[in-house]
Amino acid sequence: MRYRTLGSTGLHVSVIGVGTWQFGGEWGRNFSQGEVDAILDAAALAGINLIDTAECYGDHLSEKLIGDYLKRHDRSRWIVASKFGHRFNGFMNRDDQFSADHLTPQLEASLRALGVEAIDLYQFHSGSDQDFQNPALWDLLVHQQRAGRFRHLGISILGKGSELQARQARTVHVEALQVIYSRLDRRPEQLYFPHAERDNLGILARVPLASGLLSGKYQPGVTFPSSEVRGTFDPQKLKADLLEVERIKTTEVPPGVPMAQWALAWCLKNPVVTAVIPGCKDPAQVNSNAAAVNLLSE
Numbered sequence: 001m002r003y004r005t006l007g008s009t010g011l012h013v014s015v016i017g018v019g020t021w022q023f024g025g026e027w028g029r030n031f032s033q034g035e036v037d038a039i040l041d042a043a044a045l046a047g048i049n050l051i052d053t054a055e056c057y058g059d060h061l062s063e064k065l066i067g068d069y070l071k072r073h074d075r076s077r078w079i080v081a082s083k084f085g086h087r088f089n090g091f092m093n094r095d096d097q098f099s100a101d102h103l104t105p106q107l108e109a110s111l112r113a114l115g116v117e118a119i120d121l122y123q124f125h126s127g128s129d130q131d132f133q134n135p136a137l138w139d140l141l142v143h144q145q146r147a148g149r150f151r152h153l154g155i156s157i158l159g160k161g162s163e164l165q166a167r168q169a170r171t172v173h174v175e176a177l178q179v180i181y182s183r184l185d186r187r188p189e190q191l192y193f194p195h196a197e198r199d200n201l202g203i204l205a206r207v208p209l210a211s212g213l214l215s216g217k218y219q220p221g222v223t224f225p226s227s228e229v230r231g232t233f234d235p236q237k238l239k240a241d242l243l244e245v246e247r248i249k250t251t252e253v254p255p256g257v258p259m260a261q262w263a264l265a266w267c268l269k270n271p272v273v274t275a276v277i278p279g280c281k282d283p284a285q286v287n288s289n290a291a292a293v294n295l296l297s298e
Helices: 033-045 061-071 100-114 135-146 163-167 193-199 235-251 259-268 283-295
Strands: 002-003 013-014 051-053 079-084 086-090 093-094 119-125 149-155 174-180 200-205 275-277
Touching: 033 061, 033 283, 061 079, 079 100, 079 135, 086 135, 100 119, 100 135, 100 193, 100 275, 119 174, 135 149, 149 200, 163 193, 259 275
Parallel strands: 051 079, 079 119, 119 149, 149 174, 174 200, 200 275
Antiparallel strands: 002 013, 086 093
């Protein structure tokens, strides 16, 4: 495994992390505690030390599954990132809760679910610019940080993007940005990376496999069930993305190299990117993701 320092936090994170949205049940299946244990055991054996979760991956369900694991293992070897700003109501159904009044109950619920005294990286979760421009919220976050409830602040930038949040991150004591970045979505190279370089912000690349499309497993014309998040994708964009994946597979991926590993390494070859946080459904996928470091030259 390789490790990089996450911006100015001083946290040395594995360049491959474990994304855990799937543990909340919105990727077509539910996960048992035993399955989560096996995934995190495999991650630990591979040298991975970064787990990314959120309050709304289920109703703190992902956090609870991770927390149960942490109770029975060495908490100190893990860097745990979580998020705030939404209340889970059901499949792909959330209420935004970014007010200062909502923050403390959300933070306390995450700490209880995770079973930790402090979260290593606590992230503003896909909020609008209006939600972001709320001094009372950031004042309370700084207060909670000083109280030791979390160590470092981050922003997980919403899918449609926000250059403003990246540009102003340092003004609200943020040290890391989580962004959608993959070979299919290179917007961060213009929108966010210049601000990260200027202000020494760590970058966590989420959805680095484009929701599995860059695994190379799916052919143009595939359909996904409505019971999982990919079933909510715009059909025309999905069609175009799958055609582009076929082109990339043919023209860019070296023969004999697994496309998923190539796609993760592609992100990490940009030195601005601290880590990628792909999801995984079983230990085999964890090991495959971890093997992407073998494609790095550094």
